[in-house]
Amino acid sequence: MKISTKGIYALEVAVDLAIYADNEQRMSIRSVAERRKLSEKYLERIVSMLKKKGIVKSTRGAYGGYCLARDPKEILVLDVLMAAEGDLAPVQCLTKETDCGIDCEGCATRGTWNHIWELIKNAVDSISIAQIKELAEKKQEVSGGVQ
Secondary structure (H helix, E strand, O other), X not given: OOOOHHHHHHHHHHHHHHHHOOOOXXXXXXHHHHHXXXXXHHHHHXXXXXXXXXXXXXXXXXXXXXXXXXXXXHOEHHHHHHHHHOOOOXXXXXXXXXXXXXXXXXXXXXXXXXXXXXXXXXXXXOOEHHHHXXXXXXXXXXXXXXX
16 A cells, blocks of 8 residues: 555645644645645645545635644544545455456455555554644654744
């Protein structure tokens, strides 16, 4: 399994919003892009995906912008990656019907792929955006700089 830039940037956006935006203050895509040194156009598409999945919400107007739709403790890395990447399984036959030419029940490697998939899911399903935010803030304190 390889996470694309969509998944990487989606996680960056979620963490950035957890750090800098709240119910009173929203962040523009431009400010996130500048802080993270990412393409504003690309982030617009990624934020749209996160919004569709209920991870990010937006407000229009002079004080509008984006913030997380839920508490960062409730948003898991798995949620963000699935919103951006879709299916994360290392092989398609674990999550949908495929025509790979091999009988799934007789496939010698399916159990190994399933074990790898369970390890991945357990890892990304146990880390919240709040935990990443805390680590980022500690790192910032130690370095004394701004992200």
